[in-house]
Amino acid sequence: MSLLANTPEPPYYAVIFTSSRTEGDNGYGEIASRMIELAEQQPGYLGIESAREALGITVSYWTDLESIKNWKANAEHMEAQKTGRKLWYKSFKVRIAKVERDYGI
């Protein structure tokens, strides 16, 4: 299995989530895995790519803005977002972007 998300022809949407973590796990690992599992079940979900060193980057791909909005408003996800702001992240940035073109090998 490739780790690269197998996205369709553009256009589609990317949510670029970059973050700097606080010290300690504080329940993060378990909830992070659960959020990926949950995202995969949402309508409009296309794929996810993730890596963390000093900085964490998770890019999730979606068919349209409506799907992203619905995922943001998912009850279990909202709970995780609240804990993220309070506990897990020193800083983070969410960027919502329309993928216009892609290529690769």
Added chain:
Amino acid sequence: MSLLANTPEPPYYAVIFTSSRTEGDNGYGEIASRMIELAEQQPGYLGIESAREALGITVSYWTDLESIKNWKANAEHMEAQKTGRKLWYKSFKVRIAKVERDYGI
């Protein structure tokens, strides 16, 4: 210094580069650092964020598509792209996306 790129108000552009590396360094480390240094000098460059685990993700931010096109056509960068395809990457994907909205803490 925050590791999160200090980008301006949207709209601006993101180049999402995700990759899976081959074994061994093969000169990658040195050229990768040089490419970041070189990107920072380009017109329209706004910032860069990078992390690698099994998968590598580098997101660079740009004011417009013209700047991205010029950076892709930079002679030294083209040489690196050629070596990347030949030597460093098992697979990669480049996605060019227009950032429409952002928020964070």
